[in-house]
Amino acid sequence: MSTMIHLSGVDKVYRTDRIETVALNDINLDVTPGEFVSVMGPSGCGKSTLLNVIGLLDEPTKGQVRLNDGPISSYRDAALARIRNRELGFIFQTFHLIPDLSVVDNVEIPLLYRRMAGSERRKLALAALERVGLTSRIHHFPSQLSGGQQQRVAIARAIVGGPRILLADEPTGNLDSQMGDEIMGILHGLQKESGTTIVMVTHDPRLAEQTQRTIRLFDGRQVQ
Amino acid sequence: MIRHLLKLVWNRKRPNLLIAIEILLSFLVLVAVTTVAVFYVDNYQKPLGFDVDRIWTISVETHESGGRSSTTIESTGADPAAAVTRASQARIARREQLGRLLLTLRDLREVESAAAVAVIPYGSSTWTSDVELGGKRHRYGANSGTDDLARTMGLDLLRGRWFSREDDGASWRPVVVNQRLAQELFPGGDPIGQFIAEDRPGDTAPKPADRMRVVGVIREFRKDGEYAAPENFLFERARFEDTDADASEPRELVIRVRPGTTGAFEERAVTALRNAAPDWTFQAETMMQSRETALQYWLAPLSAAAIVSVFLLVMVAMGLTGVLWLHITQRTREIGLRRAKGATVLNIQHQLVGEVVVLTSISVAIGVGIAIQFPILDVFGVISPGVYAASILISLACIYLLTMTCAWVPSRVASAIQPAEALRYE
């Protein structure tokens, strides 16, 4: 069985002036394709950092990261950009939609960095929005939507390029329980229907229970 | 509070440095421009000393060799003595001719009075001189005029009299000075009848006939017009009957015309003059016209400097806006924090504007320090301390107004940041 995500011996140390902060310490991790994994731990334990490392937003101080059996040998900007564009999709706690763009323009963003015709982009964006159940209001602006709707747009943006890995950082943190359940429903649906590998950071044990596996972190280390 | 603001400004030295320099530069240029402007305005109020209404001036160009400039070559190989005689004959003839021109003008019915003067107001030529009296050197603007000049130009005689036939055959040179020079040469005393000994270094004792004696005091004669600083002035007597080579030969004719004279008079006057002296060129102009043209030349450099000043102010506005915008973006968290800790919208606005005021004050303090050197060291003697003071105050007001206005919009943006939204950036 091939692994989708593989981390071995990963350390992440932050150095500011004379202070060293160890965010991650000797992380070893394998995620199989189509798995839905959650990462839990108290605040400051490094779970967001772990997600950033997996998502190639941050470079480990030591250790190796492999995505889809391909080692990340170089952290040069252009190479990373390609991988992020094709293989990864992000969902943030604070949505991070671009306020100056409409919903459908926001969803199209990952496709802007691929060569395709404008009409095709529009088609894929509309399909992604339909997938998350948001077909009306596509020309509205983020400020005109509720929290739950905004997160749906963010998910649509994350999946529009057909990535095989979704990384979600506390996706329901800013939503009430009903909206949160809806979002979780969409994520589970994506895993079932498309076989997407999902890694989700959460502090809510209820949500973690619904996932297949939970990785616990404490002070940057894996614990059980 | 002020110390707090000072700390904030100091800690952000680097981005603030450029703005500080721009503010300083703008302030200095602004002070320069306003100083000149205030100087002009200040001078404008002071009396001119002569009439401008109903006065015409006519410049005479004789086209002769050996004229005003000594840069002509007489035919070589000639007998030098003969050359001197020829020159003096030409000179006598020329002065007779000039005298006749005055008579010709007086014959015209529009002419109330006519006279001749060496240097006309608003003109481009200058004649300055100086004299040593009582161990001090006194500089003054000089001129020469015929006996009718005071009446023609409406000079304001305060004491004594203008030149007249009384001065014929005197063993000294009669002069009329303005009040400023009189007070400088003879402080407290009566200048009428006093001698001004002309002390030229390197000369032997001056001849008695070269001594100047004050016969009258006029209020003022501002040869350079309303915008120039008042200066000392002295008139010598001019007579066309004087055949001496060194005697002054005024080539500017001045006429006072009767009320109701129109512009058509110019043609009659010039035609009459041309008939009397066909080889000479005459250019007539009203004093009003000369004044207008001259004042334009005074204002031109000021306008150019004003443009530079505006440019620098625009630069300050640009720079300040950019830096403040950056501040707000980078300090969103800080602002949210302050708001969460009870700062009101007004507090935030005041803080931002306060920081800008502190920054401006540091710059202008240096600027004032530099600007104030000029009156202290008396670099431009003609400009009085009052003018400097006024211009510095005006410039300060302008700079503060500009910077505070540029701070206002960003401060409003800053104060609109909701605390929760700002803190969510964690």
Next chain:
Amino acid sequence: MGYTMIRSYLKLAWKVLWRRKFFTVISLFGICFTLVVLMVAAAVLDHIFAPIAPEVRQDRTLGVYRARMIGDHRSQTSLPGYLLLDKYARNLPGVERFAIFSMPQTVYSYQGGQRIKSLIKRTNAEYWRVLDFDFLEGGPFGDQDVTNGTMVAVINVTTRDRFFGGGPGVGRTFEADGQRFRVIGVVPDVPILRLVASGDIYAPVTTAKTDAYKRQLMGGFGGLLLARSPSDFPAIQAELESRIRAAELPDKNWHRLYAPAETFFDSVAGNLFGGRDEERSHPERLWALILIAMLLFSLLPTVNLVNLNMSRIMERASEIGVRKAFGASSRTLVNQFIVENLVLTLIGGAAGFVLSAFVLRALNASSLIPYAHFTINGRVFLYGLGLAVFFGLLSGVYPAWRMSRFHPVQALKGAGR
């Protein structure tokens, strides 16, 4: 970068600029104002120095525009006199044609109770062969006219209209300064700043009221030396210099005389920077002055623009972080930013062009500088365009470089570092 990409960049650029109206306006105003100042200055300089008809042979023309005489305690600087030019500047080696002309002088005419003020220029016959006037009527006066002192004149269009209303001018007569002239040619108006070619009335030099000018070493005239080719310049200059050095001076109080043959630009530099004993002018100093002024006026706005652009980027740090997370490479983001910047600069630049045109037109219309014809010709336009691009690129480079180094995680948090 496809068409859609650019369109989306432009759409976003517009939105960003519109959202922060105050800052956009300040940036635009700064760019526009700077461009206006620099372009008007460029137009004025171009107007004064560039080769414009009738001075079409400037590349192989030298002139004698100034003379200086130095004595014991005094010096006199002025225009050369007729005697100086006639005696020493004639028949120089390598010179095809030699023109003498007087500087414009005011003369008055009285017609129908009105006064007409004109500028008269007295020239020799060769003047019309060194300069290339585009005669609207008739032609210039020739050698015979100059020898005989015939009272003929060439006038410009404005003068023709002033004296004769709308009709043709050739053959009619007019009076100026008491002298009566017959018109033999009409030429277009030449702007007064072009001192060499400008005049309302052009008459033979021998029509002066007296012949005193023939004996004047200094004052009132200028000379033009049309060389066969620019390579003859050094020889001409050297020969004139040696002749002038040996010249006879009016009296023993004067020691030295200079009257260099040089380009008009050099003569302006010489008048501005010539020290007491300087013989050569220092054109490089004038160039340096112009360059420094232009640089100062360009650098300040550029630095301010850089600051404004940095602010714009910082404010959108999280947006940049998101884009990076979704696969935008640094290069793409830099391109996006540069498009935004160019949009801003081009709008500001276009406004600057339009405003400059207005300012120049106002200057032309005002009577400050008669016959002024400031235009934004090809040269000035290219200069303005170059400036706008210079601003756009320079003010974008540093912020774009900083942005490309944003760490996505930090950017998402709202900071850049």
